[in-house]
Amino acid sequence: MHPPDTQAHCFAEDSPGFGNGSLIDENSGKGTVALETITLTINDKVINCPSGISILQAARREGIKIPTLCDHPALESVGACRLCLVEDKGGRLMASCVTPASEGQVLKTDSPRVLAHRKNIVRLLLAEHPESCLVCNKGNRCDLRAIAASLGIGETNLYPMPHARTMEQANPFLVRDLTKCVLCGKCIRADHELVVVGAIDYNRRGFLSRPETVHERPLEESTCAFCGTCVSICPTGALSVKNAHFVGTPEKEKSSVCGFCGVGCSLVLGSAAGRIVEVNPADEPSTVNGPTLCLRGHFAHDYLHSENRLTTPRVRKNGELEDISWNDAVSRVAERLLEIREKHGPQSIGFLGSSKCTNEENYLFQKMARAVFRTNNLDTSGMAPARAVLEEIKGLKRGRRSTAPLKDLEKTDLLFVMGVDPSHSSPVLAYHLKRASRKGIPLVVVDPREIELARFATCRLQVRPATDALLLNGIAALLREGVNGRRYGDGTTSLRGFAEHEKQLASLDLNEVCRLSGVGEEALERTAKLLRGKRPIFVVGRGVFHQKACRDTMKALSNLSLLTGDTGSGRSWLYAPTYENNEAGAWDMGVSPDTLPGGKPLGAKAFRSHWERAWDVMLSPDPGLNVIRMIREAEKGNLKALYVMGENPVRALPQPEYVTRALENLEFLVVQDILDNETSRVADVILPGAAFSEKMGSFTNMEGRIQRFEAAVPPPGQSKPDLEIINLLLKEMGQASLGGSVDKLRKEIAKLIPEYGDLPSSAGEAWVREAESEGTDPQEEPLFFPIPELKSPEHDDAFPFTVILRSFRAHLGSGTRTSRSERVEEKGWRGEVEMSARDCESLGIRDGDRIRVVSPHGAVEREVKIETGLSSGLVVVPRAFGDNDAMNLFPFKERKESNFTGWITCPARVERRAR
């Protein structure tokens, strides 16, 4: 608590000392170093525990409860509240959270002296606390109140000394009423140790002391990211969730999994009267998020009760959508789809599964498409998931583990992060990376922008867009110089393609690499020096996978990783974050035009016949259309019908107007979704589905963790869980036996997809199993890829700038759901376009001016924000704002087409609008 102690966190060489984090890693359950077992006595009970843990931890292991306000298993103990006092044989009182358990101690946790002191401490806390329990948001869930009650404290009989502070509630997310603060410091430690933002710290001292932002500004003017971790962890009513109107306190709580990004955080959904009124982290040590969440997870789930929810089936009659009964809707869909198949053949129908729907739903959805309609026109509208790209490049997997827990990021010797801004796209991944960096793990950050994570980087490489592969090859060339005669890791030199690669590296013109990539030679050398002798883990995101040249970049990354000696076996060398909650699962379930469930190639007869036997049908060997081609064929009139489940292609894909036109051109469009959106507005039939909180199922997160969950509330109105809808449809088509309950499908999935073998058996979560064939496939042996020639990036004088798309923490994907969150909307973020000071000056643009960013394919109009860390020539446009109009800038093209620009950067010019 003493301020100078804070310095301990900034020097890596400082041991964090005794505490939860250092000796015992309770979170992992693994990696515990049992130094030796010691024996002590607590409340006359003789207990054994490993040495190095605190008395409080030892007591907890035995189920002995000691009250505390300031302790949390995931936080460093500080002994702030003093409630956890215990008395030893000699009558000494000590705070059990910061006193190590030691051999032979004889302790009492509730001796008369302990109780007397504990009561006094609580009385003193209450004397400084307002008597507003009746109207407090925390109400019956307040730890202080519970402890006071358990100690029998009603009146304090002390002179009240409330510490009145103004209540802060200008932001739509949380209310800060520091009058109720007990100075436990949990919010501060959570902010520093878990989410590593540092927006608040103790300020002033004594009675005046309170957690405060720098310059004592309101939270919204500080670096606070509104992750809400402090709200969930606060033991009193000092921090609480803000609701625009009264929603009541939760009557029931149910565990669930977050429906936003690919991290898949464990949640507890609190509901009252059939509505989700509160979202908190599940706060279990084994979960991916522990006690943390992010802005979206904590605060944006209010979209679940948006007035835009679809609650009745609807059908288009004479151009207008009208309510219709479920029976009529289902029979209409079945009838029309079968009719179109009869008339135009299986290739005329497309199916868009969902990266937001459950594994069971996606599995049944693709089964319906493949087994009933005999088509492989299956995709999601998430463009090119990383997994699909990785599967394309043979030799890239090299024994890669299919499961890669984020916790392992904090245990490696170097982290190399490229093309991902996790603080916005997947915040909990960012927490892991920042924590790793604070622990002293070197961090290399490669990104054209100055992302938040870059501040934690040991080496920061601000690479020019589309030159990543070059840069990586440059680093590889510098690795050749070696250190102490040792140049590469073990086994590297005997790999396929090594000699050619070595030769190519030797002839690489490093000056040219620096010139083209915009990275200085010195920075390049520093990075190479940092990499030498280490085995980095690469964290690579959309910034790479959505590039035009993503294959070159991935190959260069693989080469670099092999040079460091990481030749495969055991841990994963590559983490590719998924951006939607079940992007990984949808792909694993076979919602893909050219892969079967389990990610097996459709083209291979052996895999096809596996599924033909299982489903007792013949499968079409022809690869289906991906989402881009489906839309294009629809526009041409070749695709006649499209069934969209839980996706919004109009908003997510490039050229929304073109996509709308294409969809309008369909004979029949079915949209099964939860929200009224751009796609459902052009549908012929709307089937109202259920959100994750209203159904049971499982999601697979970016780690390969399969998480099961159950409904917390019923679906609103007449809407139904998506699985039930598909089952109704199958029944209507006389194929009921293909479908079934969630349990039946789980068993089927487990039986037929070996990687999902643990799906039905485990109670809470399972992990994707290591596939047996991986690593033994001769095509998957590690090899060096040839380096492509150095090429200057194309330049068009009419479009001198480069647009980069970025994510923003309040929105996910195209923002269909998050823009329906009342809180996010109320905050009123405007999604400004960012430009460098130099470019703004030369164009006469001032901060806040309206500008038009024009690409060869479209334009967006936005206010401009001058960003000091940005290189000149770049224009950063955030996704999801303004109906995701950023997608106007991109051509409607796919990877294999000429003039494909990728989905992350494009050329543009900038025009200033009248002031």
Next chain:
Amino acid sequence: MKAREVDRGRLNAIIQESRGEKWGLIPLLQKVQEEFGYVPPVAIEPIAEAFNLFPSQVQGVITFYAGFSLEPKGKYVVRVCRGTACHVRGSRSILRLMRKELGLEEGQTSEDYQFTLETVACLGACFLAPTMMVNQTYFGKLSPAKVTSVLDQYRKA
């Protein structure tokens, strides 16, 4: 007259000298305070950056210690001792006189940023009671006449 503008160049130079130094935060804050008479709030962020700390942590340290101030002080900081020994020897009258002479309450700074009046619990020079300090200089065995003459000396300077 206004408080001195913060010389950013000088501030950065001081910060760079201590960049990354282990346990260097408090010594650096002392140096900054010595140079500017207070720790200018604009110094918080660059100092945090230099030590790889969060700005909120640096502010926490500054506001914890009475010795650091985030507000500009007068050219001369007068600290009247209100310890027991000085109290017995009449420091209350000394303080009252000081208030009247400077036209300031405790903790206040004159508009021309010449004087700041503060009290301290003990200056550790009880044998000189009643005592006070002006910046780094001690004045002991104070009497009303001596107080006036000391102040005159600084007013002229």
